[in-house]
Amino acid sequence: MTPILTSLAEVSDRYDALFCDLWGCLHNGVRAHPEAVAALQAFRARGGKVVLLTNAPRPRADVARQVAKLGVPDDAWDTIATSGDSARLAMFKCVVGTRVYHIGEQRDLTFFEPIHLIEDCPTIERVPLPEAEGIVCTGPFDALADPAVNRPDFLYAKQKGLKLLCANPDIVVDRGDTREWCAGALAALYSEMGGESLYFGKPYPPVYDLARRRLAELGQSVADARILAVGDGIHTDIKGALGEDIDSLFVTGGLAAAETKTATDPDQAALDAFVAEAQTQPTYAIGQLR
Incomplete structure (x- = not known):
């Protein structure tokens, strides 16, 4: 049985740092959740550090600007680690070559700017698919379109290796009440078609390595046993925490609200059934971060 909390404060004294997800926990893509903001502010007030750990496919500076626009104040967090920065580290190590076909929106072009963690970043050129050495996917061209629209391009790319x-x-x-596709859906399709997809966000290790590096930049040495991962994705946030051997707080009122019958709090039976089916056990659960 997964213990259900009514507030983060019930367990916060057990931890010195949070790896906190954004979308579905701290905001809904339209506005910040005031109770979640207050919970993070309270955690920091008692000396804890908050790393915003997000699968956003953009540099952390972009994410900082985004959350500010959504109403998340600076005193609710200390630093940011993004899947975008983790993937950029790999891209600038040329894991998919230097001539790449970019799948994504114009707002994601900052992904291709040099990253300070690598000296003498190579130039990455965005080119048409027939000229590409690899593919960089920051998201679909149209977040509402079925990922299957990419099948013709993916077939060609797979044949080219x-x-x-x-x-x-x-x-x-x-995003509010609208469900949108993310880059992971396209990568999964490419893999299903026989192509090779490389992942760098939660639940994969590289982004946790980056999160620990960001935490160390704050001058904070925190043992894994004193880190709590907070998130609404059972297959990303919670699975990733298990893989890193850190505790987790599953926010059921996000992506799994229907499956866990979450209004204010999840239904215990529905939550336990969902967790059992996912074969991924969180340390705690809560309806909304508060």
Whole structure:
């Protein structure tokens, strides 16, 4: 049985740092959740550090600007680690070559700017698919379109043996009441078609290595036993925490609200059934971060 909390404060004294997800926990893509903001502010007030750990396919500076626009104040977090930065580290190590076909929106072009963690970043050129050495996917061209629209391009890419770098392993995200496709859906399709997809966000290790590096930049040495991962994705946030051997708080009112019958709090039986089916056990659960 997964213990259900009514607030983060019930267990916060057990931890010195949070790896906190954004979408579905701290905001809904439209506005910040005030109770979640207050919970993070309270955690920091008692000396804890908050790393915003997100599968956003963009540099952390872009994410900082985004959350500010959504109403998340600076005093609710300390630093940011993004799947975008984790994937950029790999891209600038040329894991998919230097001439790449980019799948994504114009707003994601900052992905291709040099990253300070690598000296003498090579130039990455965005080119048409027939000229590409690999694919960089920061998201679909149209977040509402079925990923299957990419099948013709993916068939061609697979035949050429191109690798696909996925900057956001999430399959879907809810922007307010609208569900949108993410880069992970395209990467999964490419893999199903026989192509090779490379992942760099949650639940994969590289983004946790980056999160620990960001935490260390704060001058904070925190043992894994004193880190709590907070998130609404059972197959990303919670699975990733298990893989890193850190505790997790599953926010059931996000992506799994229907399956866990979450209004204010999840239904215990529905939650336990969902967790059992996912074969991924969180340390705790809560309806909304508060």
